[in-house]
Amino acid sequence: MKGEKMMKQNQQDTPLYTGLTRFSQQHPISFHVPGHKNGAIFPELAKNTFRDILSIDMTELTGLDDLHAPTGIIAEAEQLAAAFFAADRTFFLVGGSTVGNLAMILAVCSAGERIIVQRNSHKSIINGLELCGAVPVFIAPEYDQTAGRYTQPSLDTLRQALRKYPDAKGIVLTYPDYFGKAYKMEQMIQLAHTYDIPVLVDEAHGVHFSLGNPFPPSAARLGADMVVQSAHKMAPAMTMTAYLHITGKLVAKDRVAHYLQMLQSSSPSYPLMASLDIARSFLATFSQQDKDKVMTSVKQVRACFGQGNAWQLLPATKLDDPLKLTLHIKQGYTGFQVARYFEQSGIYPELATNTQVLFIHGLQPFGELEQLDNAIKHVNDQLKFVEKHATIEVVNQFPQKLDTLAIPYQQMHLHDIVHVSLHQAVDKVAAEAITPYPPGIPLIMMGERVTVEHIKQIKHLIKQGATFQHPDIINSICIFADE
Numbered sequence: 001m002k003g004e005k006m007m008k009q010n011q012q013d014t015p016l017y018t019g020l021t022r023f024s025q026q027h028p029i030s031f032h033v034p035g036h037k038n039g040a041i042f043p044e045l046a047k048n049t050f051r052d053i054l055s056i057d058m059t060e061l062t063g064l065d066d067l068h069a070p071t072g073i074i075a076e077a078e079q080l081a082a083a084f085f086a087a088d089r090t091f092f093l094v095g096g097s098t099v100g101n102l103a104m105i106l107a108v109c110s111a112g113e114r115i116i117v118q119r120n121s122h123k124s125i126i127n128g129l130e131l132c133g134a135v136p137v138f139i140a141p142e143y144d145q146t147a148g149r150y151t152q153p154s155l156d157t158l159r160q161a162l163r164k165y166p167d168a169k170g171i172v173l174t175y176p177d178y179f180g181k182a183y184k185m186e187q188m189i190q191l192a193h194t195y196d197i198p199v200l201v202d203e204a205h206g207v208h209f210s211l212g213n214p215f216p217p218s219a220a221r222l223g224a225d226m227v228v229q230s231a232h233k234m235a236p237a238m239t240m241t242a243y244l245h246i247t248g249k250l251v252a253k254d255r256v257a258h259y260l261q262m263l264q265s266s267s268p269s270y271p272l273m274a275s276l277d278i279a280r281s282f283l284a285t286f287s288q289q290d291k292d293k294v295m296t297s298v299k300q301v302r303a304c305f306g307q308g309n310a311w312q313l314l315p316a317t318k319l320d321d322p323l324k325l326t327l328h329i330k331q332g333y334t335g336f337q338v339a340r341y342f343e344q345s346g347i348y349p350e351l352a353t354n355t356q357v358l359f360i361h362g363l364q365p366f367g368e369l370e371q372l373d374n375a376i377k378h379v380n381d382q383l384k385f386v387e388k389h390a391t392i393e394v395v396n397q398f399p400q401k402l403d404t405l406a407i408p409y410q411q412m413h414l415h416d417i418v419h420v421s422l423h424q425a426v427d428k429v430a431a432e433a434i435t436p437y438p439p440g441i442p443l444i445m446m447g448e449r450v451t452v453e454h455i456k457q458i459k460h461l462i463k464q465g466a467t468f469q470h471p472d473i474i475n476s477i478c479i480f481a482d483e
C-alpha cells in the first residue's frame with residue numbers, strides 16, 4: 001500500500017520538464033546552439049507564437065542530460081515511464097513511432113534473416129524490413145465483417161507461419177489498428193514464446209491503453225517483448241513524440257539503443273522530450289472520475305453521430321477503443337465525400353477511406369456538441385444532392401495466408417527499374433510501394449507481384465478521391481524490368 005502510494009506520488013513528477021524549466025528560469029546566457037539563443041533571435045513574425053517553447057528548446061548542457069546516454073533527468077523521466085507502462089526499459093523517441101518501428105526491427109533481425117510480419121502493417125514497418133535486408137514472411141489479416149475491413153491475422157495463421165519458419169527472428173504485429181480495434185493477442189504472444197521468438201508490437205494508436213478499463217489491455221501488459229507507442233496520437237503530447245518499451249530477456253536493450261542513436265538526431269528536441277515526460281504524468285494521474293467524464297462525453301458524441309443518414313456508427317465492443325468513432329458509409333456514398341462535408345462545417349475527422357470515416361474523441365469531455373450537431377445536419381443535407389455510385393467492397397485483398405516477396409530486398413539492386421502504365425504493371429514485380437495515405441498501409445509493397453486486383457483497387461480509390469504518396473500514380477508505376 002505504502003509502495004503504491006509512493007508510486008502514485010512519483011508519477012505526478014515530471015523530472016525532465018521540471019529540470020528544464022528550472023534551468024530556463026535562471027536566464028542562462030547562451031554561447032551555444034541552437035541559433036535562436038533561447039528565443040532572443042527570432043523573426044518578429046512568429047516570435048509571439050514560439051516564445052515559450054523556444055525558452056526550453058535547449059541542448060545537452062550540464063544538468064540537462066543526453067537522450068543517447070541518459071544518466072540524469074532524462075533517465076529519471078524514462079524510468080517513470082517504464083514503471084507506468086509496465087516495461088523493464090522505456091526509450092523516449094523524437095521521431096514518432098516511425099523511428100521506433102525501424103529500430104525495433106533492426107534490433108532483432110539482420111540481413112538475410114527471416115521475420116514474420118502482419119501484412120497490413122504501417123509503411124514504417126515495411127521500411128524497417130527493407131533497411132535491414134530482412135526476409136519477411138507476411139501473414140494475412142482476416143476480414144472482419146462487423147468492422148467492414150481487414151483487421152488482425154488469426155492465431156491459426158501465426159501457428160502455420162511458426163511451424164514453417166521456426167527460425168524467425170521476430171513477429172511483428174499491429175495492435176490496435178488505426179480504428180482502435182484490439183484483439184486477443186496474449187495467445188499469440190504465448191505461442192511465440194514457446195519458440196523463444198520475441199513479439200514486436202506497433203501500438204502507435206494505443207498509448208492510453210495503460211489507463212485500464214474501459215480501454216483494451218496494453219500490449220506490454222499482455223507480455224509483448226517490445227512495444228512502440230506514439231504519444232502524440234492519443235495522449236496530449238506534441239507531434240513526433242513516441243515511446244519504445246522493452247520487457248523480458250528476448251530483446252537486447254543495447255542493440256535497440258544502438259539503432260536509436262543511429263536513426264535519431266544527435267540533437268533531439270527538448271520540448272518534445274519534455275512533452276513525453278508530461279504525457280506520461282498526465283496518463284498516470286488520470287483518475288477514475290476523469291475516465292467516467294470522458295465516457296459520458298463519448299456516449300453523447302456517439303448519440304450525435306447516430307443521427308447521420310449516410311452511415312452506420314460501428315458498435316464499440318470491449319476490444320474497441322471507445323475513443324475511436326468509426327462511421328461506416330452506406331453504399332452509394334464515399335468516406336471522402338462525407339469527410340469533405342464535415343470539413344465544410346469546421347469539423348475535421350482523423351481519416352477517411354472510401355468506406356469509412358474515423359473521428360477521435362480526446363481524453364477530456366467534448367465541448368462542441370452543438371457544432372457537431374449542426375455539422376451532421378449539414379452533411380445530411382449535402383448528401384441529398386450527391387449522385388450515388390456503387391462502392392466496391394474489397395474482400396479478397398490478401399489471398400495467401402503466408403506470403404513472401406517475389407524479389408528479396410537483397411537482390412533488388414540487381415534489377416533495372418522502369419516506369420510503366422498501371423495495366424502494363426500486372427504480373428510484374430513492383431519496384432516501389434504504392435501507399436494510400438492515410439492510413440499508410442502499402443497496397444502494393446516494393447518487391448511484391450502486382451495483380452489485376454491491385455490495379456482495380458488503385459483505379460477505384462483514385463476515382464473515389466483517395467490520396468496516394470506517389471507523384472504520378474494515375475499514369476505510371478515503377479517495376480523491375482526483367483521480372
Ligand SMILES: Cc1ncc(COP(=O)(O)O)c(C=O)c1O
Binds near residue numbers: 124230440
Ligand atoms: C499503425 C501505425 N504505426 C506507425 C505509425 C507512425 O507513427 P508516427 O506518426 O508516430 O511516426 C502510424 C502513423 O499513422 C500508424 O498508423
